[in-house]
Amino acid sequence: MAGKTINIKLKIWRQAGENKPGKFESYEVNDVSVDMSFLEMLDVLNENELKKGNDPIHFDHDCREGICGMCSLYINGKPHGPKHGITTCQLHMRTFNDGETIVVEPWRASAFPVLKDLVVDRTSFDRIMQAGGYVTVSTGGVPDANEIAIPKTVADEAMDAAQCIGCGACVAACKNASAMLFTSAKVSQLALLPQGGAERKRRALAMVEQHDAEGFGACTNTGACEAVCPKEISITHIARLNREFTRASFSGNETDYQN
């Protein structure tokens, strides 16, 4: 295995800034070790470009371990590339063939404007969170952590939802550019846990309202989001969000429908 290399061609979206025109540029990278990560391959390309006096290709990344949600590339027509259940930074070059042409684009959605090249602005996600993605509790004066027992199955399901890394792949994959998978993951986590109970109604309504205000589209249940989600967040959370939303729209006060 060690020492094996491939040559690849790349078509990468270049765009100088928000509201500036963009286009694909072609690049070649030779002698790419198959043990390299995809982002390391881009690093090598960027170092070469920089040495030639060209501006490197800008892309977002930070942890390079699949957890921060920063990396966000649309590779060969799929968010986070061809493999299932991983982020772009976890993709390795052994996935590609010698001589292959790889097409790299940014997330495309009106609520995620391109800032430069492959970097997009995802602050719309933060604003959805600000609308209600929290429990209103201040520091201090809270009950002992073991005061309320939570069935393991419930805690585990809440954790399944809580694993969302806020990357936006679900939006990029959706033909409606809907962010329902992202929004539902947080609503679901907090709806499942007793701590989130008191604000269920307000939360579901406010987060969906903000989701729409940001220009994300409606969910038509195509399931494209689930298929590309690196954390395998299930669309059953969208179903739960829909239930929460419906109940919230029709019930008068928060306590009507606790659990």
Add this chain to the structure above:
Amino acid sequence: MSLESKIPAGPLAEKWEKHKFNVKLVNPANKRKFNIIVVGTGLAGASAAATLAELGYNVDAFCFQDSPRRAHSIAAQGGINAAKNYQNDGDSVFRLFYDTIKGGDYRSREANVHRLAEVSTEIIDQCVAQGVPFARDYGGLLDNRSFGGAQVSRTFYARGQTGQQLLLGAYSALTKMVNTGKVKMHTRKEMLDVVTIDGAAKGIVTRDLVTGKVESHAGHAVLLCTGGYGNVFFLSTNAMASNGSAAWRAYKKGAKFANPCFTQIHPTCIPVHGDYQSKLTLMSESLRNDGRVWVPKDKKHAKITAAEAVKLPESERDYYLERRYPSFGNLVPRDVASRNAKMVCDEGRGVGVTGLAVFLDFADAIKRDGQKTIEAKYGNLFDMYKQITADNPYEVPMMIYPAVHYTMGGLWVDYNLSTNVPGLYALGEANFSDHGANRLGASALMQGLADGYFVIPYTIGDYIATLPLGQAVDKSNPAFAQAEKEAQARIDKLLNIKGNQTPDDIHKKLGHIMWEYCGMSRNKEGLEKARGMIQELRKEFNKDLKVIGANEELNMTLEKALRLEDFLELGELMVIDAHNRSESCGGHFREESQTEEGEALRQDEEFSYVAAWGYEGEGKDPSLTKEDLVFENVKLTQRSYK
């Protein structure tokens, strides 16, 4: 100059309670007349910003990522310690305190560490109230595990993503306060300098990473919650953009930098595979509970692959940790495991193509417990390993090597978390305060949240209450314009060098120097050599750096260059500190100070102090101030794992 640690008088267990009573209070109605700047929104910063805003202060919070949810804290896997004693296995505040002091090899303050242990329990309550989905047992109560060789089960966890869940909890608290308008969040903004007026911190200068705009922000106090500086080594387990600049800029404005050479090198990381390597991936330390560490006995088998290893007979293998440390075996502390891996590789017995790796073998564990059991315990880690290396650890041994992981050193702070610059505070990994010369597993998350949720909200009052009421910081003070001008001049300087080496070229060179001479093992000659090499490299940087593009755009090359410039200075200070401390302690191993068996030997008579370094000007040696460490509640012992 001497440093006032402000440790309250009285018995250890009463210090914090008494101090909370004695600190000055700011009237709730007056809090809204004060603005506080929080730089960094990882665990320490997000928890501090949220809590201060809840109390009524106006907060401006900054981070360089596009969202606070992406801070480096997100990557922590293992867990967070707390002295809850839910398992009834003999844990207590005092035991957590004792373990932390001892684990730090007696180079931290008793009072700070005790406070940390005290508030640890409140952290867990707080997180659960926020909806953090910690692991639970079948009865629905919180589950714990034993971590990093601890003798009690006090570690709370959320699958392998504890840092993520804690950060999302703190982020939700912060987000809630953004929604109320009490916190103004500034994302993709990097702090370039601290603004001081009459010696007190009154603001910061930032660069907008999208537009390049350099501007200043005023506040009555500035909190640096900017994380650690492990990336000085280029390769580390830290996120790519983690850096030391905020702390370094504070140092150059007069704040002392404490114990800069104290670095934690984690034994179980995936080895470097090529020059193109961009960062190192941590494999959880829990793997050492079942994996056996070995290398070939004979050099002639050096550099064998994992596939070949399976065929190497037992008689040809050296399980060196089990051999050297019969009682602790593969579970020796992080620093000991790391140093031993380096030793066997230096002897020429390392494995894999580079020879810079050792095996971590699960064959015996799988034979003993069955693949199912091992899969249940480590399945996700094995998958991750396979993902990265294409080797299957169920069939062949893993290969691991130590990597830089955490920096115990940082800005010097007193008991109130204040640096020696009035109004300037440091929280989380950015300060030096609680981990001495070696940090225990699952204790960084605890410290970050302790500082942010439970310490600073009280201690900041002591300073704020001394400020004149109702007086906004005067932005027209020339100090602001001056600091902006200096930051802009630095940017222009870097853009105009127009040399041939990229920031990564130079950063890799710095990394090599640091790793070679100021890494797992250090000696006088090497450190002297390294200092000269770093000075030369700085000259190279100033003459030959290549940055493309302009300031007025998203320019990641420029961002790297700005951070690297500071790393090049900070690296030298680390070397100076390592040179000064001619004892071994914790993760700092000076070859001149070892026992007959080659273990770290502390020199308590001479070195039982915090080394706080002060900036004395360009080209001048830094000054050293010693804060003596006083131990009244624990007896200093030499660690032994034989």
